[in-house]
Amino acid sequence: IPVRDSLQRFAEATGTALRPYQLDIACAIVDSVLAARGLTFCVLMARQAGKNEVSAVVEAFLLERYAASGGQIVKASPTYVPQSVTSRLRLKGRLQGHADVKSRAGYIVELGAARCLFLSASPTANVVGATASLLLECDEAQSVDADKWLRDFAPMAASTGATTVFWGTAWTSQTLLARMRRELEAEERRDGVGRVFVVD
Numbered sequence: 001i002p003v004r005d006s007l008q009r010f011a012e013a014t015g016t017a018l019r020p021y022q023l024d025i026a027c028a029i030v031d032s033v034l035a036a037r038g039l040t041f042c043v044l045m046a047r048q049a050g051k052n053e054v055s056a057v058v059e060a061f062l063l064e065r066y067a068a069s070g071g072q073i074v075k076a077s078p079t080y081v082p083q084s085v086t087s088r089l090r091l092k093g094r095l096q097g098h099a100d101v102k103s104r105a106g107y108i109v110e111l112g113a114a115r116c117l118f119l120s121a122s123p124t125a126n127v128v129g130a131t132a133s134l135l136l137e138c139d140e141a142q143s144v145d146a147d148k149w150l151r152d153f154a155p156m157a158a159s160t161g162a163t164t165v166f167w168g169t170a171w172t173s174q175t176l177l178a179r180m181r182r183e184l185e186a187e188e189r190r191d192g193v194g195r196v197f198v199v200d
Helices: 005-012 020-034 053-067 081-095 146-153 176-191
Strands: 038-044 073-075 099-104 108-113 113-120 135-138 163-168 196-199
Touching: 005 020, 005 053, 020 038, 020 163, 020 196, 038 053, 038 176, 053 073, 053 081, 053 108, 053 113, 053 135, 053 163, 073 081, 073 146, 081 099, 081 108, 081 113, 113 135, 135 146, 146 176, 163 176, 176 196
Parallel strands: 038 163, 038 196, 073 113, 073 135, 135 163
Antiparallel strands: 099 108, 108 113
């Protein structure tokens, strides 16, 4: 079954009807993970455009897909409370049809051998040591300190070549999100592979 069809069916089964532009984003991310392409994406979405829905569906789909073989997602947010907590609850809601979903240590959601870690990217958070083998996400990247990201989070995908996604809302030209957008648009011009999604 094509990735797009699988994602659409999965989303509908979890009570989420993804709009075409949301499905485009989800497909690009999931395809990069499944094919081990290790691409980096930048997703800029206006408030109420459904960024959180897309992210939760992608996470849930990957946990289900890798439940038997194992793998790890790491999602960073500017704060643990409320942002990481809200993201964790949103993912659990998408997996409520699975009886074997487990929560561990207050920040981990597990399905079989696959897990998703929800971490704070606040400057004082101690997050060194985690590894993202499937997906590394930076939520609300416009509010995450670039130095913190490069020092503590980027290495989590360096050894695995995991797909990375920066989610957020356009703010100023000096943010981590804006910086990544410029870098990825330059890569798009070089090889024609879509990496930047903008939904106004």
